[in-house]
Amino acid sequence: xxHGPATPNAPDPAGGYKSRLGVWMFLxxxxxxxxxxxxxxxxxxxxxxKIVGFGLNLAVVYGMGLIIFALILALIYNALCTAKEKELAxxxxxxxx
Amino acid sequence: MNLSGTPLSxxxxxxxxxxxxxxxxxxxxxxxxxxxxxxxxxQIHWAVNGISFAGDYLSAAxxxxxxxxxxxxxxxxxxxxxxxxxxxxxxxxxxxxxxxRMGKFTFTDALDARFNSKGIKLSAAxxxxxxxxxxxxxxxxxxxxLVEPLLxxxxxxxxxxxxxxxxxxxxxxxMTSTTYVQFLKGGLLxxxxxxxxxxxxxxxxxxxxxxxxxDEGNKLSFDTVETTLGDLTAEGYTLVHxxxxxxxxxxxxxxxxxxxxxxxxxxxxxxNDELVNGEPEGLLYPVGRVxxxxxxTAEEAAKGxxxxxxxxxxxxxxxxxxxIEQWHKTKVLDEAGVKTTVYxxxxxxxxxxxxxxxxxxxxxxxxxxxxxxxxLALFFxxxxxxxxxxxxxxxxSPACARKSTIVAIAAIGFFYILTLFMGLGxxxxxxxxxxxxxxxxxxxxxxxxxxxxxxxxxIAFATVLGTVAGLIVAASGAVAHDLMDRFGNMELTEQRKVxxxxxxxxxxGIVAIILGIVFKGVNVSFLVGWAFxxxxxxxxxxxxxxxxxxxTTAQGxxxxxxxxxxxxxxxxxxxxxxxxxxxxxxxxDAWHPLGQPGIVSIPLSFLTLVVVSLATQKKRVxxx
Numbered sequence: 001x002x003h004g005p006a007t008p009n010a011p012d013p014a015g016g017y018k019s020r021l022g023v024w025m026f027l028x029x030x031x032x033x034x035x036x037x038x039x040x041x042x043x044x045x046x047x048x049x050k051i052v053g054f055g056l057n058l059a060v061v062y063g064m065g066l067i068i069f070a071l072i073l074a075l076i077y078n079a080l081c082t083a084k085e086k087e088l089a090x091x092x093x094x095x096x097x
Numbered sequence: 098m099n100l101s102g103t104p105l106s107x108x109x110x111x112x113x114x115x116x117x118x119x120x121x122x123x124x125x126x127x128x129x130x131x132x133x134x135x136x137x138x139x140q141i142h143w144a145v146n147g148i149s150f151a152g153d154y155l156s157a158a159x160x161x162x163x164x165x166x167x168x169x170x171x172x173x174x175x176x177x178x179x180x181x182x183x184x185x186x187x188x189x190x191x192x193x194x195x196x197x198r199m200g201k202f203t204f205t206d207a208l209d210a211r212f213n214s215k216g217i218k219l220s221a222a223x224x225x226x227x228x229x230x231x232x233x234x235x236x237x238x239x240x241x242x243l244v245e246p247l248l249x250x251x252x253x254x255x256x257x258x259x260x261x262x263x264x265x266x267x268x269x270x271x272m273t274s275t276t277y278v279q280f281l282k283g284g285l286l287x288x289x290x291x292x293x294x295x296x297x298x299x300x301x302x303x304x305x306x307x308x309x310x311x312d313e314g315n316k317l318s319f320d321t322v323e324t325t326l327g328d329l330t331a332e333g334y335t336l337v338h339x340x341x342x343x344x345x346x347x348x349x350x351x352x353x354x355x356x357x358x359x360x361x362x363x364x365x366x367x368x369n370d371e372l373v374n375g376e377p378e379g380l381l382y383p384v385g386r387v388x389x390x391x392x393x394t395a396e397e398a399a400k401g402x403x404x405x406x407x408x409x410x411x412x413x414x415x416x417x418x419x420x421i422e423q424w425h426k427t428k429v430l431d432e433a434g435v436k437t438t439v440y441x442x443x444x445x446x447x448x449x450x451x452x453x454x455x456x457x458x459x460x461x462x463x464x465x466x467x468x469x470x471x472x473l474a475l476f477f478x479x480x481x482x483x484x485x486x487x488x489x490x491x492x493x494s495p496a497c498a499r500k501s502t503i504v505a506i507a508a509i510g511f512f513y514i515l516t517l518f519m520g521l522g523x524x525x526x527x528x529x530x531x532x533x534x535x536x537x538x539x540x541x542x543x544x545x546x547x548x549x550x551x552x553x554x555x556i557a558f559a560t561v562l563g564t565v566a567g568l569i570v571a572a573s574g575a576v577a578h579d580l581m582d583r584f585g586n587m588e589l590t591e592q593r594k595v596x597x598x599x600x601x602x603x604x605x606g607i608v609a610i611i612l613g614i615v616f617k618g619v620n621v622s623f624l625v626g627w628a629f630x631x632x633x634x635x636x637x638x639x640x641x642x643x644x645x646x647x648x649t650t651a652q653g654x655x656x657x658x659x660x661x662x663x664x665x666x667x668x669x670x671x672x673x674x675x676x677x678x679x680x681x682x683x684x685x686d687a688w689h690p691l692g693q694p695g696i697v698s699i700p701l702s703f704l705t706l707v708v709v710s711l712a713t714q715k716k717r718v719x720x721x
Contacts, residue, residue, distance in 0.1 A: 012198075012495065015194075018194065019195075021190075022189070022190035022191055023190065023191070023645075025186075025190050026186060026187065026190040026191055029183070029186045029190075033183050033472075033476060036179070037468070037469060037472045040453055040459055040468065041459050041465045041468060041469060044459050044460055045452055045453055045454040045458075045459055048452040048453055048454075049448050049449075049451075049452040051415070054408050054412060055408070055409070055411070055412025055413075055415060055416065056408065056411055056412060056415060057415055057448070057451055057452060059172055059451060059452045059453060060172070060411055060415065060451060060517075063172075063175055063176075063178075063179045064514060064517075066179050066182070066183060067178070067179065067182050067510045067513055067514060068510070070182055070183060070185065070186050070506055070510060071506055071507055071510050073186065074185075074186075074189055074502070074503045074506045074507075075503065077189065077190065077499075077503075078499060078500065078503050081496075081499060082496075085496065
């Protein structure tokens with residue numbers, strides 16, 4: 001039996017753009033995430049207990065910030081991808097099913 | 098602890114189970130074809146799929162495990178929330194659309210799309226089975242923990258109930274019913290977790306924690322006695338045994354264990370094969386409370402803060418003068434050599450409670466390595482979990498795969514922020530079972546009344562059901578589609594493939610039941626951390642290199658998957674957590690001090706793929 005995609009995919013002229021954009025945004029998030037991990041490791045946890053505002057320490061603010069930053073990046077990525085898909089709609093695709 | 102089920106909790110629980118089974122029956126007619134059974138026909142709306150992603154992902158590990166770990170260890174449990182959510186970034190930016198474009202039913206399809214290699218089919222199917230079973234163990238364990246107080250049934254009965262219901266769901270309707278069960282459960286989990294956090298904020302913080310009561314209305318709490326050894330011996334206590342900082346005293350015939358902190362002795366709870374807190378039918382009492390609230394007098398703290406907002410709640414607990422009672426457990430031998438588990442209180446400041454370092458210390462080189470390894474596995478594990486990847490085949494297009502991932506990030510991120518409040522709330526409300534912290538969030542709900550407890554517990558049970566169903570669909574797809582049909586060239590018809598998937602679902606379900614009983618009492622999030630490490634080691638290098646390195650060969654992918662599985666499992670099985678836990682020895686007996694395998698096994702899997710691919714370039718099949 002056929003082992004291709006479950007549903008046929010239309011050509012995607014924005015495929016290359018989305019792939020490059022995804023890699024860049026992934027790298028940005030990686031840097032911020034690595035900043036959290038290595039701040040804790042290199043300061044042996046001392047930096048994480050510093051109060052940075054509203055009575056909250058760096059561990060709480062950075063940790064929650066990582067969660068919120070992920071959502072912000074995801075929304076920006078979707079907006080840029082959707083705009084590019086609309087812009088290139090109908091043009092020959094870079095990738096097909 | 099001995100909390101028996103109330104009629105209300107049993108009714109609400111039963112209604113949930115009936116609803117879930119009805120959904121399975123209703124959607125069964127859509128699952129006649131293999132596409133319907135394994136991929137819900139590829140026609141699920143992206144928004145529904147996004148919430149279903151959340152339903153799949155917010156498993157027992159997230160709801161029970163993380164909250165339990167935060168309740169007992171403070172901020173360290175929140176590290177899992179951060180890592181689990183960060184993993185979705187990898188899924189969105191790198192994996193979502195390509196996986197949808199390349200695959201059909203399973204992630205093996207996507208890996209094998211360019212090569213048609215028997216090695217990839219075999220290795221990826223085995224990887225799917227191994228990761229699914231690693232992930233199933235904590236889910237089943239969590240189900241057992243839930244059923245004990247919810248229905249008043251033993252742990253193993255809870256595990257069996259989940260197993261039977263899930264096998265019924267999967268064997269009747271496959272991915273379609275699993276999707277809608279996940280959607281329902283994911284939505285309800287978000288809604289009622291929010292309700293619970295709002296109730297917690299309205300109650301505020303007090304040193305006189307409301308705690309739990311038994312059926313007669315008596316408060317279930319452990320008297321936290323602090324004294325000195327001299328005072329106790331003056332009262333007639335006799336010191337009969339000392340091990341490290343723990344002492345066993347006798348008052349007449351009554352034995353008690355105490356933990357020494359400087360000159361102070363604090364009374365502990367304890368149990369062995371015959372006695373619990375000194376009695377044959379004795380009970381363990383719920384624990385966890387605030388001893389002192391920063392910036393308030395003792396009288397003010399006893400009256401409580403009144404309602405707080407989410408920032409002032411965290412700020413109060415972070416205050417350096419706030420003192421929180423953390424409960425830990427250890428095993429000691431008494432004077433007769435009887436192995437005894439002692440649950441003991443440790444007082445920590447708000448500063449220490451709200452920063453990493455209780456479970457995941459970063460002082461020594463090995464501790465730092467373990468911490469980095471854990472965060473690495475959590476980050477790279479999500480996008481390599483088979484039961485998450487197969488959900489990309491249930492939507493109509495790559496754009497829908499992307500949008501559903503964003504809905505998932507929003508829903509899951511919101512929930513993970515709530516886990517910090519639910520976990521901390523449980524840890525200061527005298528609602529933590531010292532022997533099994535997995536029930537901390539539902540018991541926090543119980544402190545607000547039976548109705549919210551019954552609803553939260555039923556949702557938590559549905560959480561387990563949904564995740565287990567998704568895992569079993571992934572595992573049955575690996576057996577029926579990847580191994581039997583594609584690797585074994587059995588050329589199954591649609592109907593025979595669906596039937597094979599159902600038989601595989603039954604077999605995997607039985608294995609999960611057995612392992613769920615064996616791993617009773619281990620924190621479920623800790624166990625899921627291992628599943629992430631195996632997935633990140635076995636699957637992610639293959640997925641990423643296939644997408645971004647044109648020289649990747651089928652042999653390279655096959656070798657990297659096998660090396661990833663063996664390295665990750667090998668490090669776990671010979672590591673300190675297994676020796677201190679299931680093997681019944683001590684952490685010092687372990688072959689190495691590495692508790693988390695990712696930092697070794699992930700790079701090793703990447704390296705294997707590169708080396709083998711370069712060595713097999715001539716055999717590479719050029720893409721069509």
